[in-house]
Amino acid sequence: MSSRAISIVLFFFVFLCCMSGCRNKKHSREKENIRDLAQIKDSGELVVLTLYSSTSYFNYRGQEMGFQYELSGQFAKSLGVTLRVEVARNVDELIHKLLSGEGDIIAYNLPITKEWKDSLLYCGEKIITHQVIVQQGGGKGKMLKDVTELIGQEVYVKPGRYYDRLVNLNNELGGGIQIHEVTNDSITTEDLITQVALGKIPYTVADNDLAKLNKTYYPNLNIDLSISFDQRSSWAVRKDCPELAAFANKWHKENVTSPAYTASMKRYFESSKMMPHSPILSLKEGKISHFDHLFKEYAKEIGWDWRMLASLAYTESNFDTTAVSWAGAKGLMQLMPATARAMGVPQGKEQNPRESVKAAIKYIMATDRSFNMIANKHERINFILASYNAGLGHIYDAMALAEKYGKDKYVWKENVETFILLKSNEEYFTDPVCKNGYYRGIETFNFVRDVTSRYENYKKKIKT
Secondary structure (H helix, E strand, O other), rough: HHHHHHHHHHHHHHHHHHHHHHHHHHHHHHHHHOOOOOHHHOOOOOEEEEEEEOOEEEEOOOOEEEHHHHHHHHHHHOOEEEEEEEEEOOHHHHHHHHHHOOOOEEEEEEOOOOOOOEEEEEEEEEEEEEEEEEEOOOOOOOOOOOHHHOOOOOEEEEEOHHHHHHHHHHHOOOOEEEEEEEOOOOOHHHHHHHHHHHOOOOOOEEEEEHHHHHHOOOOOEEEEEEOOEEEEEEEEOOOHHHHHHHHHHHEEEEEEEEOHHHHHHHHHHHHOOOOOOOOOOOOOOEEOOOOOOOOOOOOOHHHHOOOHHHHHHHHHHHHOHHHHHHHOOEEOOOOOOOHHHOOOOOOOOOHHHHHHHHHHHHHHHHHHHOOOOOOOOHHHHHHHHHHHHHHHHHHEEEEHHHHOOOOOOOHHHHHHHHHHHHHHHHHHOOOOOOOOOOOOOOOHHHHHHHHHHHHHHHHHHOOO
């Protein structure tokens, strides 16, 4: 054989070896991308995919929270691995991230549909939801007990499946429901629920789990009237992760009776989010509370009027040192556990009034420095109060939105407060300028107004 022929044979041999090697490497990479149960345990980390919402995942006062988030933590613990959460912008992106290997499991109420049956294995947390009429239970309007009583009534809903269901129901009943489609993008379903609770509109529609959560904020709501068939929802994994799916199913069956699951259910869907309030201790003696001496002592460190500090404490705990909020905040000043530790509260002393006030002052001082770009001291206090309630990140998001939409990001009322309200709306909390996702902004909007208006009342009635 000539040297040229030998060279050609060697070339093809090397070429075939390279192609085989590339195929093996590609196959190896594909195998590496498959993370079923064994690979997840070996890696020591579970990557959970979810969406921001009041029922799934959000940040509250610097702490990750949400019902689906807590269940994810319980699931990760059962696997003996750490939890990492990745948030998608919508359901389509959620599924895309899962199928592309960016996460191991979807922890969200994903509707079970035929569309994804060839790509997903539904598993783990499974729930059944249905749409309900949200109305006042004993308000001025008529309380509906049957769908036929919707005829002649005004119902306000967002575009989409709630509106579609009402239109179909209206056709089934032969017409007569006065359906108001709320197309204002700044108004969410939760905003409409709030309007029902406040008596501004008579009825709206929501999924029963969302309605149940909001009932913990507004006990006067009635959510008993169902208007749709049941919709099954579930967590999901990729089709090529049968072991993970099987483990998730077994875990869920056992977990639903666990103390941890019961505590999470109670926290989000049963415990009242309302704090009872009482009047001034003694107007005649000029006393706001039993802790006035602490407010007077520590308010000097931050240059506040002690009555403002008293108003903050009242709004947080109603001066109850044993108070524990639904989110786990404790004591007179209602500090979250992580914040209390960071501010130097000794373990077990979270409900000690002096330790609570002292730690709150440290936190306020740190927050004040974070808003040193706001020159006006009185204006800065509004931002500090807002951050005390929501956490610094959400206030920075609202400031960024205010700037984007041409408002003054250094002024709270009618400027930044407008955008803290809008942070419960997907259009706004998914905006690139927002870094902290969903937030139920109406709480902070009301909180700042409550604290400042009560302070003005204290100033009129209580001398320094």
